[in-house]
Amino acid sequence: MMDRGVGLGRLPQMPEVELAAPAKINLHLEILGRDGRGFHVLETVFQTLELADTVRVAHDPGGSGTRLEVRGCPGLDAGSGNLAWRAAEVFRGLRPDLGRVAITLVKRLPLGGGLGGGSSDAAAVLRALSRMHPAPPTPCEIEVLAAGLGSDVPFFLRGGTVWATGRGIELAPLADLPPRPVWLLLPPCACPTPAVFAALTEAERGPRTARGAAHFAAGDAWLAQPHNRLAAASRRAQPALAPWLDWAGASGVPCILCGSGSTIAFFAEPPAPPPGARLIATRFRPRNRD
Ligand code: C5P
Numbered sequence: 001m002m003d004r005g006v007g008l009g010r011l012p013q014m015p016e017v018e019l020a021a022p023a024k025i026n027l028h029l030e031i032l033g034r035d036g037r038g039f040h041v042l043e044t045v046f047q048t049l050e051l052a053d054t055v056r057v058a059h060d061p062g063g064s065g066t067r068l069e070v071r072g073c074p075g076l077d078a079g080s081g082n083l084a085w086r087a088a089e090v091f092r093g094l095r096p097d098l099g100r101v102a103i104t105l106v107k108r109l110p111l112g113g114g115l116g117g118g119s120s121d122a123a124a125v126l127r128a129l130s131r132m133h134p135a136p137p138t139p140c141e142i143e144v145l146a147a148g149l150g151s152d153v154p155f156f157l158r159g160g161t162v163w164a165t166g167r168g169i170e171l172a173p174l175a176d177l178p179p180r181p182v183w184l185l186l187p188p189c190a191c192p193t194p195a196v197f198a199a200l201t202e203a204e205r206g207p208r209t210a211r212g213a214a215h216f217a218a219g220d221a222w223l224a225q226p227h228n229r230l231a232a233a234s235r236r237a238q239p240a241l242a243p244w245l246d247w248a249g250a251s252g253v254p255c256i257l258c259g260s261g262s263t264i265a266f267f268a269e270p271p272a273p274p275p276g277a278r279l280i281a282t283r284f285r286p287r288n289r290d
Contacts, residue, residue: 014058014059014060014063014100014102015058015059015132016056016057016058016059017056017057017059017128017131017132018054018055018056018057019054019055019057019124019127019128020052020053020054020055020124021052021053021054021055021109021117021120021121021123021124021156022048022049022050022051022052022120022156022159022285023048023049023051023052023109023115023116023117023120023184023282024046024047024048024049024115024116024120024152024155024156024159024258024259025046025047025049025114025115025182025184025256025258025259025263025265026044026045026046026047026114026228026256026258026259027045027046027047027161027223027226027256028043028044028045028216028222028226028227028228029042029043029044029227029228029229029230029259030042030043030044030208030210030211030227030229031200031204031205031206031208031229031230032165032206032207032208032209032210033205033206033207033208034205034206035166035167039151039167040167040197040200040205041165041166041167041206042164042165042166042167042168043163043164043165043210043211044163044164044165044168045161045162045163045164045174045216046152046155046161046162046164047160047161047162047177047284048156048159048160048284048285048286048287049115049182049184049282049283049284049285050179050282050283050284050285051108051109051115051184051280051282052108052109052120052285053105053106053107053108053109053117053120053121053124054104054105054106054108055084055103055104055105055106055121055124055125055128056103056104056105056106057088057101057102057103057124057125057128057129057132058101058102058103058104059098059099059100059101059102059129059132059133060099060100060102061097061098061099061134062099062100063099063100064099064100065100065101066085066088066089066092066100066101066102066103067100067101067102067103068082068084068085068088068103068104068105069102069103069104069105070082070105070107071104071105071106071107072106072107072108073105073107073111076107076111082105082118082121083118083119083121083122083149083150083153084103084105084118084121084122084124084125085103086122086149087121087122087123087125087126087129087145087149087153088101088103088125088129090145090148090149091125091126091129091130091133091137091145094137094141094145095133095135095137098129098133101129103125105121110186110190110263111190112189112190112191112192112262113186113190113191113258113261113262113263114191114193114257114258114259114260114261114262114263115184115258115259115263116152116155116156116259118150119149119150119151119152119153119155119156120152120156122146122149122150122153122156123146123153123154123155123156123157124156126142126145126146126153126157127142127157127288127290130142131290139157142157143157143169146169147167147169151167151168151169152168152259154169154171155168155169155171157288158171158173158287158288159285159286159287159288160173160174160176160285160286160287160288161173161174161175161176161177161284161287162174162287163213163216163217165210172213173287174213174216174217175217176284176286176287177220177284178284179283179284179285179286180267180283180284181269181281181282181283182265182266182267182281182282182283182284183265183266183268183269183270183279183280183281183282184258184263184264184265184266184279184280184281184282185244185248185255185263185264185265185266185270185273185277185278185279186262186263186277186278186279186280187240187241187244187262187263187264187276187277188240188276188277189238189240189241189262190238190262191234191237191238191241191260191261191262192237192260193259193260195237195238196230196233196234196237196238196260196261197230197233197260198237199233199234199236199237200230200233201232201233204229204232204233223267224254225254226254226255226256226267227256228256228257228259230257230259230260230261231245231256231257231261233260234257234260234261234262238261238262241261241262244262244264244277245257245264247273247274248264248266248270251266251270251271253266253267253268253269253270254266254267254268255267255270269281
């Protein structure tokens with residue numbers, strides 16, 4: 001924790017914590033069925049990446065209210081439509097004495113890219129506030145807050161390589177994979193997650209049997225055949241994605257759509273993409289150490 005601003009002649013500033021809010025990809029994503037509450041039952045393997053937003057949270061126990069400043073993403077909601085702001089407010093629901101919270105979000109992750117940027121920002125806010133509050137909620141209470149914010153948020157509290165099932169919030173951590181390089185192709189279109197799930201065919205919705213965490217814990221041979229059941233639905237929900245998926249498939253490089261799209265992750269360096277898309281090189285990131 002940085003505790004700045006105690007110098008003579010300066011106004012005291014609020015203590016602050018700065019955390020990386022990493023991107024994730026899904027190394028495997030299968031649909032097992034539906035849960036009857038509007039969600040699909042998944043079997044997935046999450047993996048955090050070094051590519052990350054930066055989340056700075058300053059806290060003044062004597063003040064009040066939540067303020068969010070967003071840098072690097074013009075037009076992104078800086079109020080209740082932003083999961084980072086909502087994370088501070090749900091924490092306040094549990095600790096009404098929270099005081100003033102000032103969040104600065106430096107965005108690097110694209111929106112609607114399936115990299116979990118909003119969820120990761122929200123998890124970073126929960127982690128930062130837990131570090132700063134004199135009576136932090138228990139890890140279990142924080143997980144419940146995270147699950148209420150979105151299906152990917154609980155995973156980001158820990159990060160690394162994690163097997164997940166249910167809505168995506170029943171987690172079994174796997175050993176960190178080595179820091180393999182990944183190339184992210186960012187097509188110039190977004191895929192809204194609810195629209196992609198809505199575009200699934202009945203056959204794609206299952207039911208299917210899970211492989212189980214043990215399958216993914218036993219080596220990484222399964223990584224040679226990355227599988228994402230959402231890819232066809234993403235193509236239907238966002239037709240502008242189709243040429244990029246076709247290009248990726250024709251490249252011959254092992255690759256997978258990230259979550260519900262639109263980012264495509266390559267496990268070896270792909271050829272230079274056609275104009276219109278960005279290519280970002282990054283690597284697997286191990287779990288958070290706090
Ligand atoms: O939980 P989250 O807000 O990320 O989910 C967004 C939407 O994605 C849900 O409202 C639902 O339509 C769909 N979804 C789903 N099954 C999941 C996760 C998300 O159907 N396991």
